Structure formats: structure tokens, C-alpha cells
Amino acid sequence: MYEVKIIGTGSYxxxxxxxxxxxxxxxxxxxxxxxxxxxxxxxxxSKDEDTSVLSTKAAKLALENANVNPKDIxxxxxxxxxxxxxxxxxACIIQEELGAVNATCFDISAACTGFIYGVNIATQFIKTGQxxxxxxxxxxxxxxIVDWDDRNTCILFGDGAxxxxxxxxxxxxxxxxxxxxxxxxGEHLECPAVPLNNKFSGEEKSNDNIVSMNGREIFKFATKxxxxxxxxxxxxxxxxxxDIKYIVxxxxxxxIIEYVAKKLxxxxxxxxxxxxxxxxxxxxxxxxxLDEMVQKxxxxxxxxxxxxxxxxxxxxxxxxxxxxx
Ligand code: ACO
Numbered sequence: 001m002y003e004v005k006i007i008g009t010g011s012y013x014x015x016x017x018x019x020x021x022x023x024x025x026x027x028x029x030x031x032x033x034x035x036x037x038x039x040x041x042x043x044x045x046s047k048d049e050d051t052s053v054l055s056t057k058a059a060k061l062a063l064e065n066a067n068v069n070p071k072d073i074x075x076x077x078x079x080x081x082x083x084x085x086x087x088x089x090x091a092c093i094i095q096e097e098l099g100a101v102n103a104t105c106f107d108i109s110a111a112c113t114g115f116i117y118g119v120n121i122a123t124q125f126i127k128t129g130q131x132x133x134x135x136x137x138x139x140x141x142x143x144x145i146v147d148w149d150d151r152n153t154c155i156l157f158g159d160g161a162x163x164x165x166x167x168x169x170x171x172x173x174x175x176x177x178x179x180x181x182x183x184x185x186g187e188h189l190e191c192p193a194v195p196l197n198n199k200f201s202g203e204e205k206s207n208d209n210i211v212s213m214n215g216r217e218i219f220k221f222a223t224k225x226x227x228x229x230x231x232x233x234x235x236x237x238x239x240x241x242x243d244i245k246y247i248v249x250x251x252x253x254x255x256i257i258e259y260v261a262k263k264l265x266x267x268x269x270x271x272x273x274x275x276x277x278x279x280x281x282x283x284x285x286x287x288x289x290l291d292e293m294v295q296k297x298x299x300x301x302x303x304x305x306x307x308x309x310x311x312x313x314x315x316x317x318x319x320x321x322x323x324x325x
Pocket of ligand 1: 112156216
């Protein structure tokens with residue numbers, strides 16, 4: 001088995017900034033309510049760039065930072081709930097845009113845990129020798145599927161993409177992975193796909209591709225599962241929480257992260273947060289945060305970090321990583 005490390009990251013978000021006050025223009029809410037309940041102050045909302053465009057821009061920066069030629073990428077995994085098309089996969093569109101002609105490309109669906117799942121899949125491909133250099137992207141244009149009349153949800157989400165290049169290595173970069181799913185909670189966060197309408201299916205069903213959420217249930221789930229993920233990913237390793245420099249959580253809500261920090265008795269400053277500026281970008285949230293940390297020079301060679309996420313499905317997972325750049 002080979003070892004796997006991250007050798008570069010990149011991120012991109014649309015330039016259009018939408019503040020809480022902007023949203024209060026069309027739904028009954030306020031900057032105070034949104035800030036107090038979620039920590040979100042503003043988010044980026046795409047006017048004309050779809051998921052493949054955001055992804056390609058993030059991926060180009062990751063390739064540049066990793067000093068990798070697109071032709072050397074042999075695997076592209078895009079984690080998204082908001083693809084450009086059902087067919088082709090958005091990963092194939094990104095491949096064409098990058099000129100990554102030697103890659104096998106596919107999309108995965110794990111909502112906000114998508115990047116964690118994607119890194120896990122790429123790690124397995126590389127460990128077994130199937131792949132040498134992989135591009136993993138988490139990206140969303142959630143604004144396409146948000147119900148802009150629903151104040152319970154439209155305040156939460158933003159658009160953006162983050163990417164990482166993973167490579168075969170002699171050094172252990174991905175130390176351990178923990179993932180899971182709980183389909184019994186699927187109804188708490190939903191966006192229907194195309195309904196079953198055909199010549200034989202009877203009365204035509206309406207096509208409503210918008211997000212609905214039971215916020216309280218997701219809140220309960222998140223505060224239960226995040227501490228478990230952190231515990232599990234450290235289990236059977238030589239590390240404990242004191243060895244971890246940063247935890248990079250899914251950026252959904254400051255209150256969720258505060259709750260987790262308190263429950264595990266971890267200094268809140270160990271949790272990197274940028275959700276005040278991006279909102280919840282679902283699959284994009286963890287890799288955007290990770291890239292921002294790299295750009296700020298917060299990560300040094302040898303640092304141990306944990307990525308931890310939860311999302312629709314329900315899905316959850318964590319990765320313990322030694323930074324090797
Ligand atoms: N502005 C003003 N009032 C609002 C708004 C709003 N934007 N949204 C809801 N309210 C009202 C509700 O209507 C309700 O009013 P009522 O008491 O008269 O019925 C009141 O505020 C309280 O509503 P709750 O839903 O109980 O508010 P809560 O404190 O739970 O906060 C929130 C809601 C922020 C969604 C919270 O439940 C939460 O963070 N849940 C986690 C969900 C999450 O982060 N999802 C992200 C996507 S999922 C993912 O990333 C996997």
C-alpha cells in the first residue's frame with residue numbers, strides 16, 4: 001500500500017457579495033437574527049458562473065500551487081449537490097476545461113460531507129496503486145436550488161468551490177479516515193431530483209427542485225455526530241486532541257461549532273471558521289476553509305489537522321491529516 005498526501009489546494013467564490021441586509025429586502029428577517037443564530041454575515045451568490053466554472057477556477061489554482069501539470073492528473077472527483085447537468089458529470093466538464101486528458105472523472109453526492117468522502121475515495125485509489133495524482137473538488141451553486149422565499153433556509157447558503165491535489169507519497173499525509181451515513185434521517189434535508197413522469201406513470205408530478213430543511217433536527221444531528229467523528233478519527237492512532245493544531249469543520253453555523261468545542265472541551269480558537277463571509281457552501285465549505293488557511297500561512301509542515309463534516313443524507317465523516325507541504 002502507498003501513502004497519500006495533499007500537495008496543493010485552491011479555492012474560488014463568485015465576486016457577488018450578498019449581505020444579511022440584502023436578504024432582509026425580500027424575506028422577513030434581519031442582520032441581527034441571522035448573525036445571532038448562525039454567525040453568517042454575508043455570502044457569495046453566483047450571477048452567471050455554474051458549478052463547473054467555480055470548480056475549474058479552484059482546480060487551476062490548486063494545480064498551480066501543487067506545481068502539477070493537468071496531464072498528470074489521473075482521477076478527478078467532484079463532490080456536489082448542484083451539478084451543471086445530470087449527464088455529463090460535472091467532473092467530465094472540468095476535465096475538458098483543464099485539459100486533464102488522462103483522468104477518470106466522476107461526481108459524488110454526499111451533500112456537505114462530499115469533500116470528506118471525496119478525499120477518502122481518492123485516498124483508496126492512491127493507496128492501492130490505481131491512481132497516482134488525484135484532484136478532489138467540493139463545489140456548489142446552491143443558489144440554484146435555494147427557495148428564495150423561505151427565510152428558514154435562504155439565509156444559510158452560499159456558492160463556492162475548493163480543491164485539493166492528493167498524491168502518492170512515501171510520507172503519511174492522510175493518517176486516518178472515518179465516514180458513515182444514516183439514511184433514516186434523509187427527510188430532514190431534501191432537494192428532489194426530476195420526478196417520475198413518463199407515458200405510463202399516470203398524473204404528471206410537479207418538478208420542484210428546491211431545498212427544504214428541518215433546521216432543529218439537523219442541529220441536533222450535527223452536535224451529536226461531530227464529536228463522534230472527531231473521537232473516531234483519532235481512535236487507533238498515536239494522536240489525541242492535544243496534538244491537533246486545527247479542526248476544520250463544515251461551515252454551517254457558529255453555534256454548532258461552539259457546542260462541539262464545549263462538549264469536547266477544545267479551545268474554540270482551534271476551529272477554523274470563515275462562515276461569516278461565505279455562509280454554508282455545502283461541499284465547498286471545508287476545502288474553501290482549508291485553502292484559506294494555507295493562503296494565510298496558518299499551516300506548517302508536520303501540523304496535524306482534522307477535517308470534519310456532516311450533511312444531508314444524512315452523511316458524516318472526518319479525516320486526520322498531517323500537513324506535508
Ligand atoms: N429570520 C427571522 N426569523 C426566523 C428566520 C429568519 N431568517 N428563520 C426562522 N425564523 C423564526 C422561525 O420562524 C421561528 O419563529 P416562531 O417561533 O414564531 O415559529 C423562530 O425564528 C425560531 O426558529 P427555529 O427554527 O427554532 O430557530 P433556530 O434557533 O433553530 O435557528 C437555524 C434556525 C439557524 C436553521 C438552526 O436550526 C440551525 O442552525 N440548524 C442547523 C441547520 C444548518 O446549519 N443547516 C445548514 C444546512 S445543513 C448542512 O449543512 C448539512
